[in-house]
Amino acid sequence: MKESTQQERELPLALRAAYMALHRNTEAAFAQHGVTADQFVLLLALSEGQALTQRELADRISSDPSTVRAMLVLLEKMELIQRASHPTDSRAKTVALTASGKRKLRKLWKAGQSIRDEMYRCMTPDEVDTLICQLRNITSTLNQEKSLV
Amino acid sequence: MKESTQQERELPLALRAAYMALHRNTEAAFAQHGVTADQFVLLLALSEGQALTQRELADRISSDPSTVRAMLVLLEKMELIQRASHPTDSRAKTVALTASGKRKLRKLWKAGQSIRDEMYRCMTPDEVDTLICQLRNITSTLNQEKSLV
């Protein structure tokens, strides 16, 4: 007899609730900086791999090219990012943080520190590692191609 | 020396990526049923506590009263839910699933079964329980009032 049946059916909802709470807290923390939580994720992706193309960005933040473009247009208006033509592929554009964008990102990172602290306060470092590992497993399982099924 | 520092800073992103993957898969699975993932969550909340008010619903799906209203208007057009005046509080309205809404929810539950199976396939039942527990801790920590800080 499985004792966890009732809990098991609530994993998706628990995942959603946790993400929603994180998202809401992040939006609130970034509101005064004029940046949304999703824009922050995009900036963060840019800070890790410089000079990404828009398509690469879309993959990284698991979004759509046209969605990414809409976000980039907004960020470019704020002068946080800059697009330039790709050195070898003239179809493509490279996207990079501006100096102002890097400063903004550092501010945002600080503004979000208390949120991360709260999350980590719930558990030990080992538990954090395990949790991240499980979340990544879920992500990669769900992102596998379903074409063969 | 902490060995998990590098991983730790990625918990928020890992949480986001997992939720995004879940959300995307769910949207795809429900597309042919004409219902969004968020609408499904709302229907699910209604199936658990019958005759909720709109405010109670907003709290449950951790959303906004006006957002909930917009969603309810759509669902009412589809005849999946019905609103009626509250028996004792004439300001309030109670919301309930229609018979058609209950049928739709059962279909959606089936349509999403393979997604849940994939999630659970990543781990043991015990791990699922632990994971849910941690996610709930994160949720409640992040949802605590920040007014005292």
Place this chain on the structure above:
DNA sequence: TATTGTTATACTCTATAACTATA
């Protein structure tokens, strides 16, 4: 032919503020 990006378009969710009616 396939791919990168753009454009047009539309829909859902989100959220604030002002408002009505009721508790």
Place this chain on the structure above:
DNA sequence: TATAGTTATAGAGTATAACAATA
């Protein structure tokens, strides 16, 4: 006064399809 819901309004993210230019 506080609360439940409505309305108007606005913006962000999402996504599809058609298109141009290039690989």
